[in-house]
Amino acid sequence: MRSLSLAVGVSLLQLACAFPAPPWPNTTAVGDAKAGPADLNDLAKKAGKMYFGTAVDNPQLDDKQYTDIAFNKAVFGQVTPANGQKYMYTERSRGTYSFVEGDAVVDKATAAGQLLRCHALLWYQQLPNWLTTGNFDNATLITIVQEHITAEVQHYKGKCYAWDVVNEALNEDGTMRKNVFLDTIGPSYIPIAFAAAAAADPDVKLYYNDYNIENPGAKSTGAANIVKDLQARKIKVDGVGMQAHFIAGSSPSYDSQLQNMKNFIALGVEVAYTELDVRITLPNSAEKTQQQATDYANAVKACVVTEKCVGITVWDFWDPASWVPSTFKGTGDATLFSAGFEAKPAVASIAQVLQGTT
Numbered sequence: 037m038r039s040l041s042l043a044v045g046v047s048l049l050q051l052a053c054a055f056p057a058p059p060w061p062n063t064t065a066v067g068d069a070k071a072g073p074a075d076l077n078d079l080a081k082k083a084g085k086m087y088f089g090t091a092v093d094n095p096q097l098d099d100k101q102y103t104d105i106a107f108n109k110a111v112f113g114q115v116t117p118a119n120g121q122k123y124m125y126t127e128r129s130r131g132t133y134s135f136v137e138g139d140a141v142v143d144k145a146t147a148a149g150q151l152l153r154c155h156a157l158l159w160y161q162q163l164p165n166w167l168t169t170g171n172f173d174n175a176t177l178i179t180i181v182q183e184h185i186t187a188e189v190q191h192y193k194g195k196c197y198a199w200d201v202v203n204e205a206l207n208e209d210g211t212m213r214k215n216v217f218l219d220t221i222g223p224s225y226i227p228i229a230f231a232a233a234a235a236a237d238p239d240v241k242l243y244y245n246d247y248n249i250e251n252p253g254a255k256s257t258g259a260a261n262i263v264k265d266l267q268a269r270k271i272k273v274d275g276v277g278m279q280a281h282f283i284a285g286s287s288p289s290y291d292s293q294l295q296n297m298k299n300f301i302a303l304g305v306e307v308a309y310t311e312l313d314v315r316i317t318l319p320n321s322a323e324k325t326q327q328q329a330t331d332y333a334n335a336v337k338a339c340v341v342t343e344k345c346v347g348i349t350v351w352d353f354w355d356p357a358s359w360v361p362s363t364f365k366g367t368g369d370a371t372l373f374s375a376g377f378e379a380k381p382a383v384a385s386i387a388q389v390l391q392g393t394t
């Protein structure tokens with residue numbers, strides 16, 4: 037969701053190198069070819085899922101220790117470009133497209149044989165200024181949106197397993213979030229976006245993606261209503277992406293996650309955890325790190341036992357690359373690996389779930 041900008045990622049990375057060693061045990065070697073608890077994608081596939089994946093952002097592409105893990109298919113079978121496919125990077129001025137940032141991640145993942153979840157075609161943040169300040173009329177903005185989606189989906193045609201077509205269109209109460217598209221076009225911007233994506237690539241899965249839709253409630257119902265509206269209009273929609281930006285100790289319960297997925301699946305769509313992370317209110321402790329492991333494992337288990345939950349994506353796997361500290365002040369340590377690439381207990385607990393041993 038609201039990820040680091042490319043520039044912020046670099047400064048965070050530098051910052052993180054000054055952090056002291058983490059308090060948790062260094063349990064698991066990663067990135068090597070041996071089968072082991074860190075081969076999360078291999079384990080997920082054995083458990084019947086399509087993938088276990090991660091978001092990857094551009095600043096980390098020069099870090100060999102990072103890329104050795106990120107593009108190791110045994111560990112991560114799927115990659116989501118964290119920022120590079122967003123509107124502000126792909127259409128910096130109207131009608132002028134650049135896919136350089138997105139391609140940098142996509143090309144590495146494709147070479148590694150990893151699936152791609154592509155992210156995101158329409159979102160109210162990280163939009164180019166020409167778009168937000170253009171005062172376009174309805175018909176013009178519809179054309180702009182259709183041209184953007186057509187160009188980007190065609191560029192990545194055949195490379196993406198799925199597209200997050202519309203991201204975060206809902207308020208917490210399930211009503212439509214105010215943004216330039218809603219203000220100018222009205223709620224029909226969503227079917228317009230899905231129809232354009234379907235026309236540009238009939239084979240790619242089309243997802244609605246949002247946060248706080250991981251347990252039943254008004255916002256989850258709002259997401260279901262978006263799916264129903266598209267279906268009523270006979271417009272292709274294939275899945276609901278549950279971002280799952282959780283907080284250790286206050287994540288949705290396992291049972292409510294199961295019920296929530298059932299509600300979506302009853303509409304005839306698949307589901308996925310698309311941006312899973314579990315942030316900790318600092319300072320961290322062994323107890324909080326253990327709670328984090330439990331929360332990660334519950335989400336993964338809920339997906340594993342739900343047939344139409346196709347896979348789990350973590351929103352980066354390395355604390356220095358995480359968007360959390362800059363977005364939620366006083367929290368952090370949200371990913372699976374510490375600054376020193378040491379696996380946290382969450383890695384072992386996820387592996388146990390995938391192996392069916394919990």
Ligand SMILES: *[C@@H]1O[C@H](CO)[C@@H](O)[C@H](O)[C@H]1NC(C)=O
Nearest residue numbers: 062063064065066376377378
């Ligand atoms: C943690 O494990 C990795 C991989 O085996 C190893 O390279 C690293 O030196 C270990 N770190 C510590 C602090 O023991």
Ligand SMILES: *[C@@H]1O[C@H](CO)[C@@H](O)[C@H](O)[C@H]1NC(C)=O
Nearest residue numbers: 174175178219220221222224
């Ligand atoms: C914008 O145009 C579309 C397509 O004609 C229409 O469905 C929609 O209601 C219009 N929105 C507004 C706010 O007039």
